[in-house]
Amino acid sequence: MTDFSANLGFLWTDRSLPDAIRAAKAAGFQAVECHWPYDTPAGEVASALAETGLPMLGLNTRRGFPDKGDNGLAAIPDRRDEARAAIEEAVTYAAAINAAKVHVMAGFAAGEAPHAVFVDNLRHACALAEPHGIGILIEPLNRYDAPGYFLQTTDQARRIIEEVAAPNLALMFDCYHVQLTEGDLSHRLADLLPIIGHIQFASVPDRGAPDHGEIDFAHVFGVIADLGYNAPLGAEYKPGRPTEETLAWMATLR
Incomplete structure (x- = not known):
């Protein structure tokens, strides 16, 4: 039986984060994850997690200033200090709520200098997270x-993971993103399994619930199970209507 994690960056966004955690528990999810929880005191999130018994699988570093076009900072050479501050904030928050992993967001950049600063910032993140038992994605x-x-690609991510060479650095394999960029999900999952730290999913091309679109998730989830991966899979989809009205897939795909 497949376990699922509710990504509260997209699901139950009409509620506070603690109440979204409670809603995920009531809906039958086995875990939760989020995007940017920083406006909610860590103690309130920790209390909701303790109340429901759900683990928090992960959270993201801040994007920077999204209204100015930022989508992460860690690969932007002239914003190293901001990137380090975002990493430290994320690791501190993750430790306070016992979150398993932190996704370090790279940002918009290209070239050798962004590659070098991203590798350097990831090494810093891994060293900072390691004493807490936190993974970096x-x-x-x-x-x-x-x-x-x-x-942009899983091959690029693999090269970076190999270069950083930290035991707590891994790949977030999002079936939605990989299908749009590379396709061939079954073979990519098998090939990348040794470096995968978390798997997410949504329909393609609309990023909706996994009950329609061009991906047969019954097949994909079977491949994942056959590979021996048994951690909860992250439901990171845009519901488009009240989340409870979109959850029929849980019974059919579990």
């Missing part, structure tokens, strides 16, 4: 939703 984003994002 990096995630390629597709060219349609995030044109110009530094990290």
